[in-house]
Amino acid sequence: FYVEVNAKILxxxxxxxxxKSAFRENKGEGTIWIGGENLENVTICGGGIIDGNGTSFMGKELADSYELKPFNIIDPRPHLLTIVGGNNIRIKDLTIKNSAYWTVHLIGCDDVAIDNLTLLNSLKVRNSDGIDLDHxxxxxxxxxxxxSGDDCICLKNRRExxxxxxxxxxxxxNCTMTSRSCAIKIGSENVDSxxxxxxxxxxxxxxxxGLGIQNRDEGTVTDVIFSNMLVDxxxxxxxxxxxxxxxxVTAYRRAKGNNKDAGWRFPKxxxxxxxxxxxxIFFSNIKCTSENGVYVSAESKEKISVVNFDQVDLYINKTTAYPGGIYDRRPSLVEGLVKAKTSxxxxxxxSNVFIRNSSVTWGKNRPAYFGQMLQSYQVENLKTVNVTVDPAF
Structure with a gap:
């Protein structure tokens, strides 16, 4: 599949x-524009542009996002590229842009290489994930x-x-990412491992x-390394x-009942x-500039265990007019937005959380809700070694 330089598919x-539904019997989460099943030895390349024409499927433009158009059963917004059951898939040297829903959705694929891809979605389009690796x-x-407005790179296991x-x-x-949601995420859908x-x-x-693990289903997340990163x-x-x-890093059951997010998420x-x-889960040599701190939370101690922070340096400073002193656990069975001091x-x-060779520096714009270097509740076996705090630069 070759899109040559200066060519554009719109x-x-x-x-x-x-x-065609992107999620089989679940017709409420988008359709498929470009897609295929049981594909082998496929290369998508060429230096041209594939344009999803995303804002054409949106409602009114608001200050922070586009409104989503109402629908009855089928949400017609197209996912840009969907491959199911692919093997030996190559996507390289290409620009993909303006998706109305997920952009590159790879389901049940094995042996995939994505290299030198420029992916440019509107930062106001909700659900416009960049790359979703699904099973x-x-x-x-x-x-x-x-x-992307939504997650840039997301790993998951959907029930469908x-x-x-x-x-x-x-x-x-060697990737650079900007997101209005989470730049690198694992979850929230995870029915396997x-x-x-x-x-x-x-x-x-x-x-x-920045970097997120958001487990909301029965699946597990194990042996993950984040290293050598700058996070803003x-x-x-x-x-x-x-x-x-x-x-x-969070682990909570997702919302239940008639919550829209939960409709197709639970076992039949x-x-x-x-x-x-x-x-x-291991974080090493991560340098962060942010308006909030690191957040680790679960519904019980055994749900999150062995999380290591080594050379994680935080510079926390108030830079926007949006309210802070809040942590976000959505989508969850418990309260979604939690007010608390920013630590x-x-x-x-x-359980088994370790911090070493790390630091917290508070910026000059320090509102009253900025708290202390470390706050912990119901954490079993928390250890810190060589962790420093500086009141300001």
Whole structure:
């Protein structure tokens, strides 16, 4: 699939032409524009542009986002590229832009390389994820530049495609990302296991949340490394999940009942789910400039265990007019937005958490809700070694 330099493929703005659901029987989360199933040895490249014409599918433009158009059963907004059950997939040297929903959605794919991709979505379009790896294995993402209203790179295991099993053996390197949600995220949908993942040598700039693990289903998250990163995170409106947390690790059951987010998330016939464990998560050499601190929180201690912070340096300073002193646990069965003092490290219900060779520096714009270097509640086996705090530069 070759899109040559100076060529552009533009999505048809007529909603009626998009009829295939992106999530099988679940028709309320978008359709497919470009897609295929059981593909092998496919390369998408060429130096040209694939344009999803995203704002054509939006409602009124607001200050912080576009309104989403109402729909009855089928949400016609097209996902730009969807590959199901692919093997030996290559996406490289290409610009993909203006998606109305998820941009590159790879489901049950094995042996994937994405390199030198420029992905430019509107920062006002909700659900405009950059790259979503869903039940996929042996994936390498490198040298990409991504701007997206929603998550830039997201690993997950959706229930609609549960037969494809785990998401594992993923590397992401040398990427620069901007997001109004979370630049690098694991979750929230996870019905299996996400494991053996390395994020290295990346830059997150002008984002809401930086690095996030947001487990909300029965699946587990294990053996994940984040290393050698610069993270720049800021507050945005409540439309977007996240409250400028540069690093975020949470494990909660998702909302139940008639909550729109939960409708297709639970096991068949059930109206409430469970949440799996998050363990062996490592953050190393992460330099953060943010309006909030690191947040680790779970519904019980065993749900988050063995989280290591080594050479994590935080510079926390108030830079926007949006209200702070808030942590965001959405989507969850418990209270979503929690008011609390902004701490450098805020730990609420976890076990085996270690911080070493790290620092917290408070900026000159320090509102009353800025708190202390470390705040912890119900944390079993919390250890700190060589952690310093500086009141201001």
């Amino acid at each position: 999505a048809n703005p007529d909603e009626k032409v998009y009829v 996929s294995k042996n994936v390498r993402i490198s040298n990409c530049y991504i701007e 495609y549960a037969e494809f099993g785990v998401c594992e053996n993923i590397t992401v390197s 996400i494991r053996h993942v390395v994020f290295n040598n990346c830059i997150v700039k002008k984002s809401n949340r 995170s800021h507050l945005f409106s409540d439309v977007w999940w996240g409250k400028a947390e540069p690093i975020y 016939g059930k109206t409430e789910g469970s949440v799996g464990k998050v363990s062996r 450098g490290f805020y730990f609420d219900t976890a």
